[in-house]
Amino acid sequence: MISKEEVKHIAKLARLELKDSEVEKMQKDLSEILEYFDLLKKAPKMKESSLNFKDIQTITRIDEIKEKDSSMADKLVAQAPDKKDSSIKVKSIL
């Protein structure tokens, strides 16, 4: 069973605000789910070298500037909840 403190710590890492009632429910649900994951201990041991990703290729493209209509930029900025002119506003971090 994971503790309430652990649940709160994970929520903090995930930048997720949880109400007290949610912390309690999450503690119960996560404990059950993590317990189910113990099943993997029974799985045959695989060598780490089996993860050689040999079937994965690196895909590259030419680094070039492609002209796009400026209306796309406007559309993207328009989605921001807080903006000034054509920029997205963010709260000061310092």
Added chain:
Amino acid sequence: MDLTSLTIKQAHEGLKNKDFTSVDLTKAYLDKIKKEDKDINAYLSVTEKLAIKQAEEADRRIASGNFTELTGIPCSIKDAIMVEGEKCTSASKILENYVAPYDATVIKRLKEVGAVILGKTNLDEFAMGGSGENSAFGVTKNPHDKTRVAGGSSSGPAAAVAADMACYSLGSDTGGSIRLPSSFCGVVGLKPTYGSVSRYGLIAFGSSLDQIGPIAKTVEDAKIVFKVLSGKDEMDATSVDYKFKDAKVDIKGLKIGVPKEYFVKGIDPEVEKIVRDAIKKAKDGGAEIVEISLPSVEFALACYYIIAPSEASANLARFDGIKYGLSEPAENLLDVYLKTKGQGFGDEVKRRIMIGTYTLSSGYYDAYYKKAQLVRQFIKEDFAKAFEKVDLIFTPVSPVPAIKIGENTDDPLAMYLMDIYTVSLNLAGLPGISIPVGKIGELPVGLQIIGNHFQENKILSVAEEMEKLVK
């Protein structure tokens, strides 16, 4: 003639022969949605203006003789796939008012052939769920029994096709999200090989697992749509240079593997009977049925529920209240993040973000995430070995038929167990289809046909044969 009951193929013939126009067809669907969707809740938004405009354009194309099988045929799009200028909510409060700034590649391809988009259909929030009940905008009801779920996460796309409120739909499948609702609603759903369809413009859930695919009334229709969707796209580096080649595979002499691990404790006996009867019909049709063993299957669900939430926890970090979507006002930046996510995400999404954050966090990474990656490799190798012995694999899609609304909502683990037969394919990147093969009372039951990578042609050909054999 009831226009909304036609298949793509039939509607195409009608358009070609000038029996009716695309505008007639589109209006018939829009009327049906207006009248009947309040009882089903398949649609989150109806894009009537766009649909009529596209139908008029399609009629012009048809008149000019320059058209294909999908020109003028109305469809629905899962609301996790972006259609430019239309809302795209992923059934989440956090994207309630989000308007897609561009088209997903699959939408671009549909538009190029003159498709008609009727609207955006319901899903579990961010495609996380097996029942459709995690939508922030209400559950989609099963057209065969409105006290039951349509299945998830592509609940709206499957229900819309089953209720004749779309000729076909696009869904997405991360752990069974096309196949499960197709099975519950009695329609055909194809989850393509990872990499065969571009994911560009699909709101990401688990990027190494997600795949877009068609939901349709017949196997032939699913094939028509898949042909248009598939192929390389420079906007998705994981998409593969792949050209669908039609194949005619004879069921006679075909080796069909039936893994014994799919018929163990937990499966509804009536589901088992219907699926076994379908397999028997393949045998009567001349196929060689081979009992096989896939020992990795036992571990697939646990593996999936580590990998998918891990990827989701990273993908969903972008919903921070700054760039788009909901933003909860607060004093400082951190509180904006905390409150926006706390208010904007539903219970299941929060649960998966928490699982994923936990399994990726320092101290637990090796025991969970890395272990799951190794098990994923085991699953891939297990299926690769099976396909050395057999041509295709037949299994059930789900251990149960459509569940009652509310049946599992308090028990996340019981809900996850409905995915036990579907998640392996996503982990191994394999294609699979769900086709209806029988009913328990009013409730449809699907058969899953699994093929090796990029063997959609083989799957579709045999599925078409099976469609006839189970009639």
